[in-house]
Amino acid sequence: MENKIVYLNGDYIPLNEAKVSVLDRGFLFGDGVYEVIPAYSGHLFHFQDHLQRLENSLDGIRLANPHSREQWLEILIPLLNPQFDQYIYLQVTRGVATKRDHAFPENIEATVFAMCSNIIPFAGLNHGVKAISLDDSRWQFCNIKAITLLGNILHRQEAIDNGCAEALLVKDGYVVEGAASNVFAVIDDVLITPAKSNSILPGITRDVILDIARKNDIPCREDNISFAAIQTASEIWVTSSTREIIPVVELDSKLVGDGKPGSVWHIVNHLFQAYKKSLL
Numbered sequence: 001m002e003n004k005i006v007y008l009n010g011d012y013i014p015l016n017e018a019k020v021s022v023l024d025r026g027f028l029f030g031d032g033v034y035e036v037i038p039a040y041s042g043h044l045f046h047f048q049d050h051l052q053r054l055e056n057s058l059d060g061i062r063l064a065n066p067h068s069r070e071q072w073l074e075i076l077i078p079l080l081n082p083q084f085d086q087y088i089y090l091q092v093t094r095g096v097a098t099k100r101d102h103a104f105p106e107n108i109e110a111t112v113f114a115m116c117s118n119i120i121p122f123a124g125l126n127h128g129v130k131a132i133s134l135d136d137s138r139w140q141f142c143n144i145k146a147i148t149l150l151g152n153i154l155h156r157q158e159a160i161d162n163g164c165a166e167a168l169l170v171k172d173g174y175v176v177e178g179a180a181s182n183v184f185a186v187i188d189d190v191l192i193t194p195a196k197s198n199s200i201l202p203g204i205t206r207d208v209i210l211d212i213a214r215k216n217d218i219p220c221r222e223d224n225i226s227f228a229a230i231q232t233a234s235e236i237w238v239t240s241s242t243r244e245i246i247p248v249v250e251l252d253s254k255l256v257g258d259g260k261p262g263s264v265w266h267i268v269n270h271l272f273q274a275y276k277k278s279l280l
């Protein structure tokens with residue numbers, strides 16, 4: 001196991017020494033939330049937006065934020081190596097209770113863990129990937145970045161078992177997002193992504209893409225995408241902090257457009273990469 005330095009409850013320690021109690025509510029109940037924050041050449045990308053989403057997730061599970069934004073920054077900076085493009089994984093659980101009880105325990109401290117990993121450029125970026133559609137079997141609060149990811153991982157694994165990189169999740173006849181990504185489609189030359197709701201995680205990458213599209217006069221809107229409509233899309237993308245903007249070139253074994261990353265993807269991906277560089 002890679003023995004990098006990680007942060008756990010106030011200490012910087014080697015990864016293989018980082019241990020939490022079996023009574024931690026994260027371990028017993030999945031009672032916690034997390035964030036994934038990219039850092040390019042040591043610069044945290046949209047740090048305030050990620051921290052705002054962390055605050056929203058903590059509010060969503062009624063857990064007090066153990067740190068101010070300044071403290072979070074102080075905690076995370078020492079984990080970064082500016083020689084690499086990396087991402088921070090941070091997790092806050094409700095902490096270690098004295099016994100297993102579903103009800104919130106009183107007067108315990110949250111468990112705070114953070115580690116940094118290098119971003120490995122995603123192999124499918126330039127050629128595109130295959131996706132499968134699946135019925136969304138997750139819970140009702142997908143806007144909370146909860147560590148309870150069993151639904152997501154089962155969907156992602158089903159995609160992989162079918163030779164696909166991602167599952168597009170369909171709820172009440174509408175494509176909402178991917179198992180670990182947001183979704184965009186180009187339909188009748190307009191870039192569309194579902195509006196924010198408790199059916200999707202409000203992706204930071206998603207917001208940046210919408211902003212870039214609007215500033216560059218690329219026709220776009222936030223709107224529902226029916227399962228029937230996505231089958232007519234000329235382009236489909238899935239987006240996330242660690243994989244960025246991935247073109248989907250095949251959905252349910254049918255080609256999307258001409259089966260190659262589309263022209264709008266080329267433009268927006270180029271603008272996205274330029275935007276990342278402009279922040280360094």
Ligand code: PDD
Nearest residue numbers: 036179180181182201203204205240241
């Ligand atoms: N996941 N939707 C879901 C369900 C996700 O898990 C993610 C990201 C996104 C995209 O959000 P963002 O652009 O802020 O990364 C959307 C992260 C990367 C993960 O779980 O590792």
